[in-house]
Amino acid sequence: MNSSAGRDFRVVAVQPQWHAQDFTSAGRFRAWMRSQLELARPHIAGDRPTLVVLTELNGLPLVLRGAGWATRLGTFRRAATALFVVRLPRTLPLLLRERVSPIRALQLADADTNAELYLRTCQALAREYGVYLCCGSAPLPRYYRQGRRVRRVPGVLTNQTVILAPDGHLIGATNKVHLTPDEQTGGVDLTPGDLNDMHVYPTPVGDLGVAISLDAFREDVLGHLGAQGCTVLLQPDANGAPWTSLEGLPPDPAQLRDQPLAWLDSSWKATTGGRVRYAVNPMVVGNLLDMTFDGQSAITGAAHEGQPQSYALTGPRGGFLALMPWVETGPPEQLRETGRQLAAGSGHPHENLYRTGVLSADLHLPPSRVTPPTPTAHEEALAALLNGEGEWPRPTRSGRPAAWLALLGLIASLTWARRRRDGDRGRACAPGQRPR
Template sequence: MIQLVALQMHWSCQDGSSPTAFASRMDGLMARAADRLDPREPALVAFPEDVGLLAALAVLPPGLRDQPTMARAMAFALRRQFLPALAYRLRYRVGWARALLLAVQPRLVRLYLSTFSALARKYRVTLVAGSAPLAEIPFASGSRPEALRPHGPSVYNTAALFGPDGSLIGLQRKVALIDLEGPQGLDLTPGRLEEVQVFPTEVGRVGIAICLDAFAPESPVRERLARLGAEILVQPSANPGPWTREQQADWLRGAWAATVQEGRFAYAINPMMTGTLFDLAFYGQSALIARDAALAPKDRGYRDIGPMPGFLEVAQGDDSEEVLVAQVPHPER
């Protein structure tokens, strides 16, 4: 047996008030999950998309978190980090948002990777650390976070996967970006489809498709993961919009369709971010999904759509903080 865990986090700017506050917040959420886990069985735990933005806030000037909007926060940060950001902007000919992210990469990478490495090791779990805006990080499987050095002009929405010993198993970059991540927003770089990987772990072969990457036909990422033999699809998500019935129906086109309708994966984990960051509000219901409908209760589903086959667990609220746990047969059984 294995255990699947989706952490639905309700975030706020205060979660990134300092590096210590960030690490403590992540540990508190992980501790809630650990209280419900059987230490005799291996577990796969997934945090939501963009949780690493809180790490970025934690290494930027404190007054940033008091700004009313994302645009005002960006302007404030640039005033405080103008010379380092200008150097990257001139060196790489990139926008101000990316230049700012490049300026804080060494501290951001160290905080993000070391925090989740420590959590994986402390709680002895395989852990998908949501995602963070990270530059190129050359590494070998099993590398220690403190030894890694970011470089280059690109910044990707990147998910990190850690083993129970805290070692870094792999990094997965988001291929299909939304407007908020594009040139008029965070100015991130799209990942390359040919670099999408599947990672062998003690819980099975794990494939990561960050949010939009798990939807079709917008992106072929999930099809590539299936071809590469992924058994568990992890879809860290952050939905910046109301959780309407139409949105819920659209969400069924993601991990649920890939797992239940198409049968591409044995299981799927879809942790969602909720709460407000500056003037951006996020909503959603996290879910654990199984291809074998016999493993799932018949009364689970999104709030306004109702029960659907294959849902092992679904968060009760769309603006709440919840921990979803399911114990299921190992996919290689």
Template sequence: MRLRRSGIAWAGVMALAGMGLGGCSSSEAPAGGEALLPPDIERPSADTCAALRPARWAAASGHGASGAALRVVAMQYKQEIRHVVDYAAFRTKMRCLMEEHAVPQMRAGLPMLVVFNEDAGLMTLATGTRGAPVRVLAGSPLGAPVGDSLPLGMLGALALLNVSYLPQILAYRARFPGVDARKQALLAATDTFVRAFSQTFSDIARDYRVYVVASNNQARYAASRDPLDLALFKDPDLGAVDEVYVATDARVTNTTYLWGPDEVDANAPSGEKNLLFRNEKVPLTDIETTVLGLDAGPSTGAAALANAAGYPLAGFRLGFATSLPAFQWGYDFGAAPPAGFAPCADVTVSYMPCMDTLGVDVVVQAEANPGRWATYQAGGWQPLEWMASTWRTVADPEVGFRYNITAHLVGNLLDLPFDGQTAITKRGGSAAPRHYVGNLEFEPGTDVAWYLAFQGDKREFVQLAPWVSDDAPRAQLAATAAALAPGSGDALENDYLETAVWADLVH
């Protein structure tokens, strides 16, 4: 049913020695959460961040609570090709998201978890000279030659990257014979991903003294100072570098990472010294398997349990369900689990009940939903179908999850639209009733019958980001989604909302 869900986002940027951060200032007088920041970190100025906002932007909305143990900020980032021109560009944009949406919410003595989107590093494939052909493609009609009906632009971009990264591809094919050609560009870009994605979010966690979640499609890596590796894997745009980052095997997984504010492993490579946990997505979507050739996380045995068990933080246990896994229950909502149900026997079938069995009480659902938001899919109206993850997490009586945090990527990438409404939900919530757009309706025969329980306003939505338009009849919403989509030619094309939501989690 989730055949289109994958997530292909982008994020990242690294701290290069001697490379300044345009518009940064650490001498401005602190106000609010700024007073809690270390005085010597790189901080983009307000003017710099304002210039990087998309046309449709809103400040974070949130919900405080007395007795809070953890404050969560879920980013709804709008991806744009201008943010990956070079390493500094994306580093600056990610820090602007922190400055505009997270820093104002900081409170003394209250730890903060900042959740960025699924695939938050993938777009950095278009960084620098090697990514320039993809940036040109993205800005031309050939980026979406038939609109969003087929990912021809995405396939074209991968072909261009196979040329740009050819020396690294050949080097890895020699090291790992038989590597899948569909993922070879992702493998070849390991050094780029580390400098762009891993170092950016690792540094944000350390500098801003927060916990950070972000996802990317990349291989595990090690730092190397071997002269041959330096010659093979160094970014040609960089001057002299002391080390490069080299994949340690051919597996490329959609991995969600959790970094903390303090170093935990001095011997780890750059970007992982403060890494607390990593989760490999399982199961994968059709796009991830057929187009990108990604490797799935473990589905059975001890490795699957360790992958799904998550990480303890502030008295909670965070579990990571990156898009499709959050829809894997093994039984319909409102029905009892089948006789002999063993939730952890195969997590591709019952990932969510397995996490519950392992003690997870906060589900982190980083999202990059490929496709229009206000549209119909195999299960009927997509926002109604989406309730099977974000709302069901905290409403299903067979599990005990306390919270769900879903941070959506938005914005067109070549011929793939990404859209959704970022949300934080709570079991037993008493917030003002809210709903995804179009969910006040139910269409028998179109919407899956057991989705009827998802229809209407729900108090479990502690916070819910608005969509690009107010709620309306589904036909009108679908027309708006079509106008937003790649190649529409409409004034609304790619005019998605960038914002964030936040909430306090209590025990």
């Protein structure tokens, strides 16, 4: 609530576990998203506004929608290759017309219908639970409006967060600027966002700025949001590695350190260093086909706030207003062994037994001094779609001969798979070097 006395509100971070089957149909996806709001329900305040923050890339596996059989192929690479071929009449024209890779063509082929499902689901949940909702993030197109018609910018697919008000209206959208190697051409092949398009949104639950995962580690992003008056930093996250493994990221992948130690350079550092007042960092866990995701969600503030505690493998410190415990405590080697047991493909009885839960904190801020930003063309288009003032784009059908499509598609998918395999062989990765 905005008043001369300031703003009192609650923030909630949800740490869910995902499974590939949650994304094989619209109904299952809605149920999975609803389960997260149900986890949050006991923490939703009745006497003040509540902000619920969900995790990064919780819409990425929607590429599996309508293809439950693909989850039995065991790896994301095999599933994506098979889906590209099976969906050839839609994927190949995109590959040729928009000059994108097979994996981006696969995602763009259903991007509009998946975006509608994703955003409509989030809108309905924000309204039903009466919360401000940071939807997490998903690979979403960039749109622009022409009258009532909304069109997709060709070839563009960003890792994008959308924030909704309790009435379901759009507050803003932010694209991830600093993509990790797994998000670039050798991985799911997303489009990097533009730093100048990152805005801060004044609301009753803080002056919200979004730094998706790796962006929260980058000085240019934190400085840009700080200069606009960000008071609550939202860091949706999907850490694609065992939490207790080592990591190395550009610019110097040879400098290895424990994942939890690295995480202190994001939200915790931003708040304890005075860059922003508060930060909310939810992290998804679970093994998605052959990919491992793990972490500890956190809500952070100033260095003198909170009880002394910290991530696994690091010493206690101030600044944590709320922190999700890891699956166990113990000496470092014991924790690292447990991390290996949890990981995809370990074959251990503990495989995929991660900790889920919800964190919350009651926060206070003075009245906002931030001026609402001018909506981008993309935000105007999204608002029109969500308000029923625009028409969702629909896929066009190709008239190309099916046999010709099949032949070219098979060649393209095999070439793509070979390039990825060769790239993996040439990439010197330390254990746990799956980027954020």
